[in-house]
Amino acid sequence: MLVFYDQRLAFLATPKTGSTAIAAALESLASVSIQRPPLLKHTTVHRYRRFIGPYLEAASKDTFTLVALMRDPRDWLGSWYRFRQRDGTDPERSTADMSFDDFVRAWCQTPRPLVAEVGSQGKFLRPRQGVGVDRLFRYEAIFADRPDRTFACNRSLASGSRRRRFRALPDIAAVGGVSRRPAAVLVGRA
Numbered sequence: 001m002l003v004f005y006d007q008r009l010a011f012l013a014t015p016k017t018g019s020t021a022i023a024a025a026l027e028s029l030a031s032v033s034i035q036r037p038p039l040l041k042h043t044t045v046h047r048y049r050r051f052i053g054p055y056l057e058a059a060s061k062d063t064f065t066l067v068a069l070m071r072d073p074r075d076w077l078g079s080w081y082r083f084r085q086r087d088g089t090d091p092e093r094s095t096a097d098m099s100f101d102d103f104v105r106a107w108c109q110t111p112r113p114l115v116a117e118v119g120s121q122g123k124f125l126r127p128r129q130g131v132g133v134d135r136l137f138r139y140e141a142i143f144a145d146r147p148d149r150t151f152a153c154n155r156s157l158a159s160g161s162r163r164r165r166f167r168a169l170p171d172i173a174a175v176g177g178v179s180r181r182p183a184a185v186l187v188g189r190a
Contacts, residue, residue, distance in 0.1 A: 001043050003056065005031035008064045010056070014124055015042050016079040017069040017139045046128050066132075070121055071139035077104055080118040093117075 002011040002023055011026075013019035027033045034040045043052065048066060056064050071079070081103045084095040092114045095103050106116035125132060 001032075001034045001041060001048075001052075002026060002030040003032035003052075003064075004029065005056070005060065008060065008062050010048065010053070010064050010066050012043060012045065012048060012066065012068040012125075012133065013041050014069050014071075014121060015119065016076050016083065017071045017121075018142060019069055022069075042124070044124050045126065045132050049127055049130060065134045067135040067137065068125055068133045069137050069139050069142075070125060073121070075139070076121060077107060077118075084115070084118075090114075 001013050003009070004011075011019075011022070011030075013023060023033060023035065027035075034043070045066070045068070053064060053066065078100065081095050081100050084093055089096070095115060098106075098115070103116060106113050107118065109116070125136065
């Protein structure tokens, strides 16, 4: 999770949606970066709205725009499947000896076996009550050509300082719990 305090923006790290790469790219620009432990890094909408959001808004006396990523469910499950094939994965959670189809079937079971207990993007992004995220971005559209949605920032790189342009993520149509109000797009106000 990243918090850009001056810009009044919080970025939730939805598991298996590329949020780690985005956090690595933008961490130096953030006021707060929570990378460990996973429980805090992957703070859900519910926990943000109940605990972190109220604290930030009380401290700043302003509202924060909450953004997150969502990935196509098949690709999201494929990412979990590959992630759990790594060496060192707990044998009860490992997908090393099963096909992707078997993994998906296991994920569809109620209750789910440990090998397929990877949660749900819907549960991560859906508030138990109240408002969800302000902007929800599609993982598949991270590199969409949207020159109207870019911002410039200075980044210190190993080879020296360079000015880089980062492309913001185009939003998808509003869904339950997602407001349509204009949001700050990553580090700049929209």
